[in-house]
Amino acid sequence: MQRVGDPATAASRDTPIAVGAAVVEATGLNKSFRDRAALRDVSLTAHRGELVAIIGPNGAGKTTLLSILAGIQQPDSGTVSRAPGEVGWVPQQAAVYGKLTVSENLRLFARLERVADVDAEVAKMLALTGLGDRAGDPVGVLSGGNRQRVNIAIGLLGGQPVLLLDEPSAALDPRQRERVWEFVLALAAEGTSVVYSTHDIQEAERHAERVLVLADGELIFTGSPCELEAAVEKDPQAGATSSGDFERAFVAYLRQRGH
Amino acid sequence: MRWLLLKDLRILRRSPLLVALLVLYPIVIATLIGFALSRGPDKPKVALVNLVPESATQIELGGERIDVTRQAGPLFRAIDPVRAKTRAEAIEKVRSGDVLGALIIPEDTTRKLQTGLEPATVEVFYNAEDPVKARFVRDTIKSQVQDANTALTKKFSEIALQFLELISTGGEYDFLGREFDVLGLQRSEQILRGVVSDLPPGSRARTQVESVIGFAKLARDNLGFSDDVLSSVGSPIRVKQSQLDGDATPLSSFAVALAGAISLMFITLLLAAGALALEREENVFPRLVRGLVSPTGLLLEKAVLAAVCSAVVCMLMLAGLGLFVDLRWERAGLWAGAVVAGALAFAALGLAIGAVTREVRAASLMCVMLSLPLTFLALVPSGSVSPVLFDVIRAISAAFPFKPTLNALDAAMNDNGALWAPVGHLAAQFAGFAAVSRLAMRRFSS
Numbered sequence: 001m002q003r004v005g006d007p008a009t010a011a012s013r014d015t016p017i018a019v020g021a022a023v024v025e026a027t028g029l030n031k032s033f034r035d036r037a038a039l040r041d042v043s044l045t046a047h048r049g050e051l052v053a054i055i056g057p058n059g060a061g062k063t064t065l066l067s068i069l070a071g072i073q074q075p076d077s078g079t080v081s082r083a084p085g086e087v088g089w090v091p092q093q094a095a096v097y098g099k100l101t102v103s104e105n106l107r108l109f110a111r112l113e114r115v116a117d118v119d120a121e122v123a124k125m126l127a128l129t130g131l132g133d134r135a136g137d138p139v140g141v142l143s144g145g146n147r148q149r150v151n152i153a154i155g156l157l158g159g160q161p162v163l164l165l166d167e168p169s170a171a172l173d174p175r176q177r178e179r180v181w182e183f184v185l186a187l188a189a190e191g192t193s194v195v196y197s198t199h200d201i202q203e204a205e206r207h208a209e210r211v212l213v214l215a216d217g218e219l220i221f222t223g224s225p226c227e228l229e230a231a232v233e234k235d236p237q238a239g240a241t242s243s244g245d246f247e248r249a250f251v252a253y254l255r256q257r258g259h
Numbered sequence: 260m261r262w263l264l265l266k267d268l269r270i271l272r273r274s275p276l277l278v279a280l281l282v283l284y285p286i287v288i289a290t291l292i293g294f295a296l297s298r299g300p301d302k303p304k305v306a307l308v309n310l311v312p313e314s315a316t317q318i319e320l321g322g323e324r325i326d327v328t329r330q331a332g333p334l335f336r337a338i339d340p341v342r343a344k345t346r347a348e349a350i351e352k353v354r355s356g357d358v359l360g361a362l363i364i365p366e367d368t369t370r371k372l373q374t375g376l377e378p379a380t381v382e383v384f385y386n387a388e389d390p391v392k393a394r395f396v397r398d399t400i401k402s403q404v405q406d407a408n409t410a411l412t413k414k415f416s417e418i419a420l421q422f423l424e425l426i427s428t429g430g431e432y433d434f435l436g437r438e439f440d441v442l443g444l445q446r447s448e449q450i451l452r453g454v455v456s457d458l459p460p461g462s463r464a465r466t467q468v469e470s471v472i473g474f475a476k477l478a479r480d481n482l483g484f485s486d487d488v489l490s491s492v493g494s495p496i497r498v499k500q501s502q503l504d505g506d507a508t509p510l511s512s513f514a515v516a517l518a519g520a521i522s523l524m525f526i527t528l529l530l531a532a533g534a535l536a537l538e539r540e541e542n543v544f545p546r547l548v549r550g551l552v553s554p555t556g557l558l559l560e561k562a563v564l565a566a567v568c569s570a571v572v573c574m575l576m577l578a579g580l581g582l583f584v585d586l587r588w589e590r591a592g593l594w595a596g597a598v599v600a601g602a603l604a605f606a607a608l609g610l611a612i613g614a615v616t617r618e619v620r621a622a623s624l625m626c627v628m629l630s631l632p633l634t635f636l637a638l639v640p641s642g643s644v645s646p647v648l649f650d651v652i653r654a655i656s657a658a659f660p661f662k663p664t665l666n667a668l669d670a671a672m673n674d675n676g677a678l679w680a681p682v683g684h685l686a687a688q689f690a691g692f693a694a695v696s697r698l699a700m701r702r703f704s705s
Contacts, residue, residue, distance in 0.1 A: 072545040085550050095542040099270040111262045112551040138273075154546070 090155030098140030531609025601664030
């Protein structure tokens with residue numbers, strides 16, 4: 001496994017987490033918007049079947065990193081290596097047509113993705129999202145959570161080996177969130193690599209095999225959740241953390257790194 | 260691209276109010292402008308007070324009675340007279356806005372015309388709150404009073420000529436029921452020639468009579484030119500009109516071409532700009548250009564959508580107007596060519612607007628803000644503004660597709676000039692605006 005980031009790599013060096021070949025590899029990514037640096041020399045690798053969570057405070061650069069990995073934005077410098085057309089992407093804001101129905105949205109993107117059996121794929125996604133009974137409703141009249149489910153379903157349509165999810169469960173209720181994660185975990189079990197950003201630290205702890213901590217555009221940690229907690233416990237200046245409280249460990253780690 | 264096109268058509272079908280507005284608004288605007296241009300202004304309502312007594316509407320000139328009200332006919336043909344009894348009532352009608360102006364004909368009008376010692380004066384009142392209306396009324400009445408003056412002058416000249424003819428050749432003259440025999444210069448000369456033959460040659464009396472004969476002849480000869488002189492006095496300047504530039508397109512046919520260009524512009528711009536901006540507003544653009552469709556392919560799809568929809572609506576509108584206006588149907592193929600060329604150029608401009616504004620509402624606003632001035636600038640005639648300003652207007656009009664589309668439609672529908680020149684212009688604009696929109700799309704993902 002390739003480790004990314006400078007001080008962070010020490011913590012995970014002895015614990016190989018991911019399995020399989022690298023499917024996405026980014027090296028030395030830098031991106032600025034005017035004079036604000038959104039990413040600073042970020043490098044990472046995602047392997048086949050691996051679940052990677054990107055966590056960090058607001059404005060840390062999570063969405064920018066995922067956009068660059070997805071090919072939506074170009075980095076100012078650095079390289080991204082990925083197989084063309086093999087990365088699925090679910091943006092943070094629902095990217096769907098409000099005037100079209102749920103099934104029309106799915107059918108349109110399935111056709112654009114050149115899915116072989118469009119009807120079967122649409123039926124599969126309707127079952128996954130639990131929106132079968134709303135298939136004929138315009139997306140514009142759906143709740144934010146349901147719209148996000150359609151958004152995720154569209155991102156999953158192509159069956160790509162790598163899936164990038166930008167805050168996938170942000171607008172979902174716990175039941176919907178659980179359903180989405182069941183599906184994502186099943187994909188990962190079948191070999192799909194999943195890289196997702198989240199504000200829900202528990203979600204990162206529960207599902208990710210590896211977490212990347214971004215702060216102010218800088219990758220300050222990469223390793224398993226346990227390794228993050230361990231890194232905080234080793235540092236007496238980071239403040240008291242109770243064992244097993246990943247969220248407190250995360251906040252303490254940020255403080256320890258001056259963020 | 261096929262699936263995106265079908266998707267856009269489906270979205271349009273589900274927005275009936277938007278489609279209705281998109282189609283009806285430009286058609287209404289185009290029809291109004293077309294009618295305004297082809298029909299010209301209606302007669303202004305003017306309060307009329309004729310204080311001349313019924314018994315005094317005629318003047319007698321050289322034994323002939325002239326009805327002044329009949330000679331002032333042109334004045335009343337140009338206005339919609341609203342009768343008022345008094346001067347005060349007429350002025351009040353102007354103040355209250357019932358009429359645009361008031362025309363007072365004083366009771367001494369015919370007396371002054373009869374005596375000829377001083378000119379008869381009519382009074383005009385108008386409300387200057389609206390400068391356009393005021394100028395319209397002022398100019399209309401002034402020009403029509405001039406016409407009435409000309410008509411009266413012509414009548415006076417005819418009577419003066421009769422008098423001069425009487426003086427020249429002599430004859431019967433009726434005045435106040437009594438008949439007079441006027442000798443005239445011709446008969447005077449004949450009489451004097453009879454007399455001079457009886458006088459001894461070289462005598463003083465003969466010499467004097469001969470000089471009178473000479474004067475009578477000279478006077479008669481010169482009076483022969485008086486009809487030309489008097490007609491020149493009545494109309495010293497005449498107008499001879501020659502057309503130098505542009506063919507003679509009937510105003511109604513030009514109005515149809517104008518209506519077509521306006522409809523085409525509104526529908527295409529709004530559709531192209533709105534459809535492109537919607538892709539970003541729905542956050543779908545990044546998802547699409549990740550390999551599902553290229554940015555250029557997306558632009559092409561929007562251009563085809565906007566151009567085809569607007570061209571169909573425009574052709575249907577032209578066909579509809581053809582029921583009321585004589586159009587050259589045998590040139591319908593050329594109309595279609597001009598409409599398609601214009602639609603594509605407008606589509607490219609619309610895409611540039613959509614790509615720059617990146618929001619449906621901002622794009623729509625910019626389309627409307629751009630369309631209206633372009634229409635008016637394209638209709639500013641040369642010579643109506645300063646040469647420098649006209650050059651600026653011409654340059655602006657040339658930079659956008661409205662004027663070339665209007666020229667192309669006029670050429671196609673009315674055979675007014677070569678079609679290839681405006682179509683070539685539109686093709687260049689299509690390429691230019693398409694390049695601008697492609698560049699502006701670089702900011703679309705941010």
